[in-house]
Amino acid sequence: MATTSSVEIAVVGAGVVGLATALRLAGEGREVVLIDPNEPGSGASFGNAGTIAEYACMPVGNPGVLRALPKLLLDPDSPFAWRWAALFQLAPWLVRFVRQSFPEPTRANALALAGLLAEALAGLGGNGAGGWPAGPDAPQWLPVHLSA
Ligand SMILES: Cc1cc2nc3c(=O)[nH]c(=O)nc-3n(C[C@H](O)[C@H](O)[C@H](O)COP(=O)(O)OP(=O)(O)OC[C@H]3O[C@@H](n4cnc5c(N)ncnc54)[C@H](O)[C@@H]3O)c2cc1C
Numbered sequence: 001m002a003t004t005s006s007v008e009i010a011v012v013g014a015g016v017v018g019l020a021t022a023l024r025l026a027g028e029g030r031e032v033v034l035i036d037p038n039e040p041g042s043g044a045s046f047g048n049a050g051t052i053a054e055y056a057c058m059p060v061g062n063p064g065v066l067r068a069l070p071k072l073l074l075d076p077d078s079p080f081a082w083r084w085a086a087l088f089q090l091a092p093w094l095v096r097f098v099r100q101s102f103p104e105p106t107r108a109n110a111l112a113l114a115g116l117l118a119e120a121l122a123g124l125g126g127n128g129a130g131g132w133p134a135g136p137d138a139p140q141w142l143p144v145h146l147s148a
Helices: 016-027 063-074 084-100 103-123
Strands: 009-012 032-035
Touching (some): 009 016, 016 032, 084 103
16 A cells, blocks of 8 residues: 655665765754665665775766767777667757766866865865874775674
């Protein structure tokens, strides 16, 4: 039997992005429900190597990818694959992707990503806080493991 419930905010997807979003909202006193048919953290977040890769701020859509797009689309050995039957459905996304891959949007997107990534490092206690060393020798990654 179908049941209905009413909450203030529904976050769809319980990967690291959805979990962090829900946690932040709950911390601010908002009523949140997470919706996911799978175990939390079982998607891409499960395989995460845990690198706070602040240097990885170049967006996937960039002029280099744009130049390589025809070869990526036509080469059968290309790592990029899509269903031609879905071309009509994908067209709006592809148009946005191409537009965002021009030099100026790429630069703006890289700066936006760099801002997010810098906050991530500081949030984990980098820059000398929380016991994580600062300076040129500061680690770019933190080894963690399950103990049992
Ligand atoms: C092997 C590997 C190593 C990586 N290493 C790093 C790293 O070192 N550093 C780094 O920054 N990034 C790394 N990444 C990338 C990073 O893990 C992903 O960018 C990140 O986990 C994406 O999180 P997400 O919450 O967007 O997606 P996911 O973790 O995939 O979560 C999406 C969730 O949404 C759910 N979902 C999908 N569709 C629906 C729907 N219609 N309704 C409800 N739920 C739905 C899925 O079940 C899933 O649980 C790595 C990725 C991989 C695969």
